[in-house]
Amino acid sequence: xxxxxxxxxxxxxxxxxxxxxxxxxxxxxxxxxxxxxxxxxxxxxxxxxxxxxxxxxxxxxxxxxxxxxxxxxxxxxxxxxxxxxxxxxxxxxxxxxxxxxxxxxxxxxxxxxxxxxxxxxxxxxxxxxxxxxxxxxxxxxx
Numbered sequence: 001x002x003x004x005x006x007x008x009x010x011x012x013x014x015x016x017x018x019x020x021x022x023x024x025x026x027x028x029x030x031x032x033x034x035x036x037x038x039x040x041x042x043x044x045x046x047x048x049x050x051x052x053x054x055x056x057x058x059x060x061x062x063x064x065x066x067x068x069x070x071x072x073x074x075x076x077x078x079x080x081x082x083x084x085x086x087x088x089x090x091x092x093x094x095x096x097x098x099x100x101x102x103x104x105x106x107x108x109x110x111x112x113x114x115x116x117x118x119x120x121x122x123x124x125x126x127x128x129x130x131x132x133x134x135x136x137x138x139x140x141x142x
Contacts, residue, residue, distance in 0.1 A: 006070030014057040016113045019083055023110040032094035035106065039087040042080040079123035083109055
């Protein structure tokens with residue numbers, strides 16, 4: 001079975017909304033276990049390629065998968081890795097009752113997911129800058 005090279009944009013958007021809303025609900029309710037939902041889903045996505053949030057949302061797609069704007073799988077794994085680090089940092093902060101850690105990490109991931117929903121992907125920008133750095137560095141070393 002071949003792995004997909006792209007993910008339909010609506011599935012990515014559902015994942016971004018899940019991250020954003022879980023953080024907001026965590027702040028409002030104090031139930032920090034809510035951020036474990038996108039953390040586990042994105043961690044599974046990074047490690048196994050199976051994100052249960054996206055898989056569930058796929059059931060509601062009305063058009064053929066190829067009809068949607070594609071998002072690169074590699075890019076999404078990079079973004080999901082950053083999200084996992086921030087969500088895990090936030091969860092650890094809440095569990096250990098270190099408010100500065102908890103709110104700093106959850107604020108970063110909530111802001112990044114909200115900005116992505118508005119159309120600018122901070123993770124994509126970071127990924128591009130990293131690739132540019134690696135390319136320039138390879139030119140210097142050759």
